[in-house]
Amino acid sequence: xxxxxxxxxxxxxxxxxxxxxxxxLIAGNVTPCLATIxxxxxxxxxxxxxxxxxxxxxxxxxxxxxxxxxxxxTEQLVDEIRKLNDxxxxxxxxxxxxxxxxxxxxxxxEAISIDKDVDGVTTLGFAQTAFxxxxxxxxxxxxxxxxxxxxxxxxxxxxxxxxxxSPILGKPVSLMLLNRNAxxxxxxxxxxRLDEIVKSADIVxxxxxxxxxxxxxxxxxxxxxxxxxxxxxxxxxxxxxxxxLNAGAITPVPAGVxxxxxxxxxxxxxxxxxxxxxx
Ligand code: NAP
Numbered sequence: 001x002x003x004x005x006x007x008x009x010x011x012x013x014x015x016x017x018x019x020x021x022x023x024x025l026i027a028g029n030v031t032p033c034l035a036t037i038x039x040x041x042x043x044x045x046x047x048x049x050x051x052x053x054x055x056x057x058x059x060x061x062x063x064x065x066x067x068x069x070x071x072x073x074t075e076q077l078v079d080e081i082r083k084l085n086d087x088x089x090x091x092x093x094x095x096x097x098x099x100x101x102x103x104x105x106x107x108x109x110e111a112i113s114i115d116k117d118v119d120g121v122t123t124l125g126f127a128q129t130a131f132x133x134x135x136x137x138x139x140x141x142x143x144x145x146x147x148x149x150x151x152x153x154x155x156x157x158x159x160x161x162x163x164x165x166s167p168i169l170g171k172p173v174s175l176m177l178l179n180r181n182a183x184x185x186x187x188x189x190x191x192x193r194l195d196e197i198v199k200s201a202d203i204v205x206x207x208x209x210x211x212x213x214x215x216x217x218x219x220x221x222x223x224x225x226x227x228x229x230x231x232x233x234x235x236x237x238x239x240x241x242x243x244x245l246n247a248g249a250i251t252p253v254p255a256g257v258x259x260x261x262x263x264x265x266x267x268x269x270x271x272x273x274x275x276x277x278x279x
Contacts, residue, residue: 033090053065055263
């Protein structure tokens with residue numbers, strides 16, 4: 001029988017702990033503020049940004065939303081980011097991925113000040129995560145690690161297979177697992193015999209962007225399955241019903257990795273506000 005890893009309750013506990021810290025900051029006339037930048041009119045991105053804004057407001061934090069036109073240039077986007085860097089009332093900056101194709105996304109990410117890089121997207125933020133001392137690792141990888149820890153699931157010595165190598169998800173979560181002494185295999189679209197590799201995993205992280213991609217018979221009995229995927233129709237990257245039969249523990253979609261990702265974003269913003277106040 002699989003254990004269902006309840007991300008919603010893990011997220012609720014994180015947010016509960018943030019409450020008094022936010023109130024203390026507000027009492028000192030500092031309202032933790034997350035600025036989200038959305039470029040263009042992608043409906044999924046709009047939903048994600050709205051969810052993040054609502055989560056901020058529910059906790060008494062400020063959410064500043066910058067919505068730029070589809071035709072925005074890289075230079076204009078970088079200028080907006082620099083304004084937010086210079087604004088002392090903003091503590092975290094999140095540029096919603098993806099941006100329109102004509103924009104140099106890397107240049108835009110790099111423009112974010114390391115002090116406000118609450119989603120670990122800059123080269124420096126990523127490198128700090130890789131070295132194991134990152135203040136603000138990417139929120140989805142951080143959420144995956146937080147869920148594993150919340151359920152005391154062992155990481156050290158385990159074979160973790162990560163499917164996906166994106167800079168915001170597959171790569172950082174692989175490094176975070178490695179830093180916790182897992183033996184990590186990173187798979188991608190050119191990987192051969194993926195099913196065989198996944199069958200040897202104690203921990204499977206699905207970060208593929210393809211609905212129901214991971215099949216039930218790929219899962220070793222008792223393995224932990226972390227589904228980072230979020231596809232149209234509230235479907236993950238794992239065939240949940242089929243994987244449930246073999247998995248020892250599994251995150252559902254929705255109410256798995258997603259809510260914890262948002263909670264980590266709020267936590268990183270509060271952490272950043274506290275650090276800025278103490279400077
Ligand atoms: P991405 O940038 O599109 O990366 C997908 C990765 O999957 C790539 O590394 C790609 O390999 C690999 N891949 C694609 N097809 C494959 C195949 N047939 N076999 C093996 N690997 C394959 O996606 P992402 O931004 O990392 O997001 C991944 C998933 O997580 C999506 O479902 C997304 O919606 C979700 N997500 C969720 C949250 C959350 O809060 N829960 C946050 C962010 C993302 P190559 O590198 O070779 O192309």
